[in-house]
Amino acid sequence: MSERTQTRSPIIVADNLEKTFFRGRGRKAVQIPAVKPLSLTVEPGEFIGFLGPNGAGKSTTIKMLIGILEPSGGTVHVDGLIPAKHRVHLALRLGVVFGQRTQLWWDLPLLESYRLLKVMYRVNEADYRRQMETLVELLDLSSFWHTPVRQLSLGQRMRGELAAALLHRPKILVLDEPTIGLDVTAKSDVRRFLLRENRERRTTIVLTTHDMSDVEELCTRIVVINQGIKMFDGTVNHLEERTGALSALHVTFQTTPLWDAINLPGIEHLSSDDDRSVLLHYNRRQFTPPQILEQIREAGRIEDFRMEEPRLELIMRTLYEGDGRLGE
Amino acid sequence: MGILSGLRLYTAMARTTLQSRAIYRANFGLSLVFNSIMVTAELIVTLLLVHRVHGILGWNTAQVMLLFGMATTSGGTYRTFLSELSYFDKYLVNGEFDAVLTRPVPAWLAVAGRSVDPDQIGLVIEGMAIVAVSGTILGIFRLDAWLVIGELLAAVVSGTLIWMAMVTALAALGFWTTRVDTLQPMVLYGPQTAATFPLSVYPTDIRMLFYSIFPVAFGTYLPAMVILRKGPGAVMVLVSLFAAAAALALALRFWRFAVRHYTSTGT
Numbered sequence: 230m231s232e233r234t235q236t237r238s239p240i241i242v243a244d245n246l247e248k249t250f251f252r253g254r255g256r257k258a259v260q261i262p263a264v265k266p267l268s269l270t271v272e273p274g275e276f277i278g279f280l281g282p283n284g285a286g287k288s289t290t291i292k293m294l295i296g297i298l299e300p301s302g303g304t305v306h307v308d309g310l311i312p313a314k315h316r317v318h319l320a321l322r323l324g325v326v327f328g329q330r331t332q333l334w335w336d337l338p339l340l341e342s343y344r345l346l347k348v349m350y351r352v353n354e355a356d357y358r359r360q361m362e363t364l365v366e367l368l369d370l371s372s373f374w375h376t377p378v379r380q381l382s383l384g385q386r387m388r389g390e391l392a393a394a395l396l397h398r399p400k401i402l403v404l405d406e407p408t409i410g411l412d413v414t415a416k417s418d419v420r421r422f423l424l425r426e427n428r429e430r431r432t433t434i435v436l437t438t439h440d441m442s443d444v445e446e447l448c449t450r451i452v453v454i455n456q457g458i459k460m461f462d463g464t465v466n467h468l469e470e471r472t473g474a475l476s477a478l479h480v481t482f483q484t485t486p487l488w489d490a491i492n493l494p495g496i497e498h499l500s501s502d503d504d505r506s507v508l509l510h511y512n513r514r515q516f517t518p519p520q521i522l523e524q525i526r527e528a529g530r531i532e533d534f535r536m537e538e539p540r541l542e543l544i545m546r547t548l549y550e551g552d553g554r555l556g557e
Numbered sequence: 558m559g560i561l562s563g564l565r566l567y568t569a570m571a572r573t574t575l576q577s578r579a580i581y582r583a584n585f586g587l588s589l590v591f592n593s594i595m596v597t598a599e600l601i602v603t604l605l606l607v608h609r610v611h612g613i614l615g616w617n618t619a620q621v622m623l624l625f626g627m628a629t630t631s632g633g634t635y636r637t638f639l640s641e642l643s644y645f646d647k648y649l650v651n652g653e654f655d656a657v658l659t660r661p662v663p664a665w666l667a668v669a670g671r672s673v674d675p676d677q678i679g680l681v682i683e684g685m686a687i688v689a690v691s692g693t694i695l696g697i698f699r700l701d702a703w704l705v706i707g708e709l710l711a712a713v714v715s716g717t718l719i720w721m722a723m724v725t726a727l728a729a730l731g732f733w734t735t736r737v738d739t740l741q742p743m744v745l746y747g748p749q750t751a752a753t754f755p756l757s758v759y760p761t762d763i764r765m766l767f768y769s770i771f772p773v774a775f776g777t778y779l780p781a782m783v784i785l786r787k788g789p790g791a792v793m794v795l796v797s798l799f800a801a802a803a804a805l806a807l808a809l810r811f812w813r814f815a816v817r818h819y820t821s822t823g824t
């Protein structure tokens with residue numbers, strides 16, 4: 230497994246993949262179409278951000294990719310294998326982290342978990358030593374190496390989970406919300422680590438997250454789904470081109486402004502924290518900030534303004550809330 | 558997966574389980590005492606019953622005690638090695654099974670690896686003591702002691718396999734129903750308790766159930782008949798072993814089928 234076969238063929242191919250859950254029994258059973266026919270192709274070495282609002286079907290799709298769930302329809306191949314059928318075999322080539330749930334042994338120190346994983350993943354002693362050394366250094370595990378997992382902080386635990394997922398040098402890393410609940414430093418540690426894993430070792434990574442800065446910093450491509458349907462598949466820039474380059478301007482007036490004077494075509498007046506300020510969304514390709522400031526001068530005396538750049542977050546919000554059609 | 562690598566994996570998982578159980582080690586002595594009180598009480602009730610009716614259809618008190626001892630031993634062995642599977646539904650309800658399925662290990666083996674519970678060894682010891690005492694009273698070790706001991710060991714193996722088969726099948730049902738714990742007394746503990754008595758006390762159609770859907774007869778009654786020289790020849794011990802192994806194989810097939818119907822949980 231240590232040598233990487235450089236094949237051109239895609240590493241993940243999902244073809245009209247579907248999953249329908251049933252809630253309740255018998256005649257009263259309700260169908261929940263969690264994933265509607267979804268097709269997706271991932272090339273080796275890609276870093277995919279798999280995005281969508283709560284309940285979009287991200288986790289369900291991921292569980293089908295790693296063989297936990299059997300699809301209700303369609304087919305999926307991961308590294309040439311059918312996940313639900315060849316689960317054990319495929320697991321040897323996968324690293325999996327669920328941010329919401331630990332995969333480590335709760336009562337045991339990390340070290341013991343790794344010893345067991347070494348046997349499970351058939352890692353030989355030399356490879357284990359080498360990989361462990363790297364991971365301990367990169368993830369800075371040595372200080373809590375002997376602490377039982379249940380006593381670790383969330384950030385420590387997540388570093389431990391990442392190391393556990395990478396011990397056997399998987400070809401593909403699947404991460405379901407690995408940064409959930411982490412503080413700023415812990416997040417940036419995790420990101421730096423993932424970036425290195427992807428760029429240097431060419432590990433294919435599929436990541437779900439609700440944190441758009443994860444995506445901006447890491448992903449080479451994003452796939453957005455909503456209600457089980459794929460709404461977008463491409464690069465962040467590509468998404469911006471299609472949705473319009475959204476930007477935000479936060480303006481504070483000296484006194485309560487004349488709201489009517491702020492209603493400008495093409496500029497969305499979104500929210501304000503108090504009765505003196507306003508958050509405006511606009512398309513960077515259509516307006517410049519000075520133009521906007523000029524136009525809202527009528528509303529009142531401006532005390533302060535600042536540019537906000539949560540670009541992707543804005544785009545996602547319009548995608549999730551809108552009818553799903555991307556403005557062409 | 559080969560038997561050898563499966564065994565290696567199992568050993569490693571079992572060791573890890575023992576390590577994490579060691580944290581709560583204070584329980585060991587306690588559960589030993591608790592188990593032995595339970596077993597003794599059950600034994601006394603059983604024996605009083607048999608004594609009241611002056612033996613059951615040709616089975617005297619010591620013979621019933623032997624049967625009871627055999628059942629206790631195999632029940633204890635199963636509990637030592639596969640205890641988690643009896644509360645398997647908790648894995649399904651809280652989604653812990655997801656974590657099991659992300660590992661490159663057959664799911665049943667992974668659950669078995671988490672099941673080792675040394676606290677239950679007390680049951681095995683008590684069962685063996687009961688077998689030794691009743692066997693001595695009955696004088697079964699006087700002639701051909703080694704053959705009898707061999708037959709007893711084989712009986713414990715089939716008894717354990719039968720337990721495992723039934724528990725596995727029941728756990729597999731958990732993939733479809735959340736009512737496994739309500740079924741358990743009826744389809745698992747019921748038949749197993751029934752098998753601590755000579756099955757000849759039950760009406761024929763019920764007895765047939767114990768040779769088929771709930772194959773407890775192969776774990777206790779049939780081998781005990783051989784050991785007590787009540788008719789069936791020694792070959793029946795082997796037949797029982799074979800039947801028990803087949804039952805487990807069948808249960809495992811059902812289990813694998815069930816795992817593919819796992820629906821996980823939303824978060």
Ligand SMILES: Nc1ncnc2c1ncn2[C@@H]1O[C@H](COP(=O)(O)OP(=O)(O)OP(=O)(O)O)[C@@H](O)[C@H]1O
Pocket residue numbers: 250251252261262263281282283284285286287288289290820821822823824
């Ligand atoms: N095991 C399950 N049984 C029944 N319904 C489920 C199950 N898992 C998910 N669902 C339902 O399927 C839909 C998709 O859920 P899923 O967990 O895939 O969403 P998600 O995109 O991961 O959301 P989140 O961002 O909140 O994690 C939801 O409506 C959810 O309620």
Ligand SMILES: [Mg+2]
Pocket residue numbers: 287288289405824
């Ligand atoms: Mg999810």
